[in-house]
């Protein structure tokens with residue numbers, strides 16, 4: 325396909341996604357960041373760039389998107405709840421301010437805490453009823469205990485949480501098991517194609 329054609333398709337996709345999400349789409353999205361030191365600085369910055377672009381594209385507000393943010397290494401560190409009152413500017417500042425924490429990548433424990441404390445499902449944490457409830461997990465590499473990570477992800481999915489994993493090709497098997505399907509894994513490769521990945525994710529979120 326020619327570049328122009330790809331570009332046109334991209335623009336059309338952006339438009340239809342935006343319209344669909346804007347008009348009648350209500351969602352709870354929790355962004356969970358792997359802040360392990362074991363992720364290279366380049367990969368880490370790529371994950372942050374992707375998240376910032378994602379936030380710039382979605383609508384945040386009452387009866388629209390409620391966005392929450394947390395990060396983990398050894399433990400989960402919640403940054404903000406699925407609150408409707410947090411502005412996009414604040415969200416972007418918080419993402420920019422994220423720092424890598426420690427060597428561990430305790431994904432399973434972080435997922436267990438998200439579920440047990442109801443960060444995605446409890447209205448006290450800003451969860452909207454009758455809304456699609458989505459966890460977007462950014463994984464820089466393999467979890468310390470993949471068995472535990474997959475088991476905890478399965479529990480979350482059973483509670484109605486849809487899981488998408490944004491990661492690197494080497495980590496595809498674990499990511500697919502966490503997401504429940506390879507179709508819900510977004511592979512981060514060179515920066516140039518972040519826009520396409522974003523469209524993929526938005527299409528999945530908004531249909």
Ligand SMILES: *[C@@H]1O[C@H](CO)[C@@H](O)[C@H](O)[C@H]1NC(C)=O
Nearest residue numbers: 360361362426427428429468
């Ligand atoms: C970090 O990654 C290296 C290999 O790149 C590995 O040897 C080491 O065990 C990892 N450390 C932790 C805490 O995961």
Ligand SMILES: *[C@@H]1O[C@H](CO)[C@@H](O)[C@H](O)[C@H]1NC(C)=O
Nearest residue numbers: 432468469470471472473475
């Ligand atoms: C991984 O987690 C499972 C389930 O909690 C546990 O049984 C197992 O001992 C853990 N493995 C390691 C290497 O810690």
